[in-house]
Amino acid sequence: MARPQVRGFYDKPTGAVQYVVADPATRRCAIIDPILDFDERSGATATRSADAVLDFVRENGLELEWILDTHPHADHFSAAHYLSEKTGAPMAIGDRIVDVQALWKVIYNWPDFLADGSQWDRLFRQGEIFQVGTIPVKVLFSPGHTLASITYVIGDAAFVHDTLFMPDSGTARADFPGGSAARLWRSIQEILALPDETRVFVGHDYQTGGREPRWESTVAAQKASNIHLGAAHSEAEFVALREARDRTLPMPRLILHALQINMNGGRLPEPETNGRRYLKFPLDGL
Numbered sequence: 001m002a003r004p005q006v007r008g009f010y011d012k013p014t015g016a017v018q019y020v021v022a023d024p025a026t027r028r029c030a031i032i033d034p035i036l037d038f039d040e041r042s043g044a045t046a047t048r049s050a051d052a053v054l055d056f057v058r059e060n061g062l063e064l065e066w067i068l069d070t071h072p073h074a075d076h077f078s079a080a081h082y083l084s085e086k087t088g089a090p091m092a093i094g095d096r097i098v099d100v101q102a103l104w105k106v107i108y109n110w111p112d113f114l115a116d117g118s119q120w121d122r123l124f125r126q127g128e129i130f131q132v133g134t135i136p137v138k139v140l141f142s143p144g145h146t147l148a149s150i151t152y153v154i155g156d157a158a159f160v161h162d163t164l165f166m167p168d169s170g171t172a173r174a175d176f177p178g179g180s181a182a183r184l185w186r187s188i189q190e191i192l193a194l195p196d197e198t199r200v201f202v203g204h205d206y207q208t209g210g211r212e213p214r215w216e217s218t219v220a221a222q223k224a225s226n227i228h229l230g231a232a233h234s235e236a237e238f239v240a241l242r243e244a245r246d247r248t249l250p251m252p253r254l255i256l257h258a259l260q261i262n263m264n265g266g267r268l269p270e271p272e273t274n275g276r277r278y279l280k281f282p283l284d285g286l
Contacts, residue, residue, distance in 0.1 A: 023133025144184025
């Protein structure tokens, strides 16, 4: 398998990781799950995180070919639209984003919202193959955490975001609207069917036990030591474990902020007559 160069950028406020994945042969690259900074206390947005990724691309002589999201995030704003405007690179996500849009347009009471995925330049289907430079990328449909989650397998690297965490942290929650622990189990099994040496890059790290942030493992390491997979040897056991844990977790603090941005490709709301932008919150909606 081809071995792309991978650089992760850890965002401490959200525990999220954004990536630059480059083909060494052509110097072409993709940015995966870019972050737009947001402070919910002040309402301030900023582009520091996304600009740091762009600086890395420029400083290393890379050519940006794709801006990719794995799913509509519940804990940070996507910077996909910002980066696309800055660079002209196309934005892409999985084609089941339309299911998430249809679900959340009801929650937000947005009857006129276009739930057709047209906010992105490309919608990838299960099993579809495209390229970063000369390296083939296979799309795996990985629902469970959300209805639209996908995994990008780029050469020997799998970008799984909120499906698997580092082995000492286990697996992602499955209790958001449209989530399913059973579907998450089946998505994990498809990822674990990849070759053992496949590098697994996760989308979050919560620094288990206070250790330094980590975001790279392997399929072999996940099979050998993932704490949730080691405790659950069947789909039924995993569903019971995952649903019991999810019942103890509060909703992410930014879920109602982030979904209205991220189901729209990372676009902020249009300014109102006073020039300011406003978020909308469904009280008691979750």
